[in-house]
Amino acid sequence: xxxxxxxYKHSTAELTVNVLRQLAKHVSxxxxxxxxxxxASKQVSNSRKELLTTAYERWLRLQGLKVKxxxxxxxxxxxxxxxxxxxxxxxxxxPSATMTDTERAVDKRFIEFKSVNFRGFRx
Numbered sequence: 001x002x003x004x005x006x007x008y009k010h011s012t013a014e015l016t017v018n019v020l021r022q023l024a025k026h027v028s029x030x031x032x033x034x035x036x037x038x039x040a041s042k043q044v045s046n047s048r049k050e051l052l053t054t055a056y057e058r059w060l061r062l063q064g065l066k067v068k069x070x071x072x073x074x075x076x077x078x079x080x081x082x083x084x085x086x087x088x089x090x091x092x093x094x095p096s097a098t099m100t101d102t103e104r105a106v107d108k109r110f111i112e113f114k115s116v117n118f119r120g121f122r123x
Contacts, residue, residue, distance in 0.1 A: 019055035029059065032067065046072040 023029060027038045039052045049072045060067050082090075 015051075016055045016058050019052055020059055023052065023056060029056070032056075032060070032069075036069065045075070047074045050074060 020029065023035060023038070027034045029035060035056055036053075039049050039056075042049065042052075053069050053071045057067065057069050060069075
């Protein structure tokens with residue numbers, strides 16, 4: 001409730017409470033060094049560690065402590081791009097009623113001759 005009174009959105013307050021509950025199960029929230037050691041030792045991604053640290057920082061601010069905690073840097077990861085063979089395998093597994101481009105069977109009913117783009121054809 002105090003998070004909502006501090007003008008945080010409902011979703012932010014809910015997330016913060018859930019994170020604080022998770023932290024409180026493992027370590028005392030009144031000991032900042034123990035909390036930070038626990039977060040650092042956790043086998044999760046750096047973005048999750050940043051989320052845990054931010055939620056704990058909010059809780060400390062609500063307790064009247066102005067502490068700036070060191071947050072782990074997020075790693076920039078490349079998006080997953082499947083190999084062409086994997087895509088071909090997935091397409092082959094779909095029933096023949098689905099279209100190759102959209103993979104939606106419902107689109108096949110609504111296609112008309114004027115819908116086909118012959119100029120953009122690469123074949």
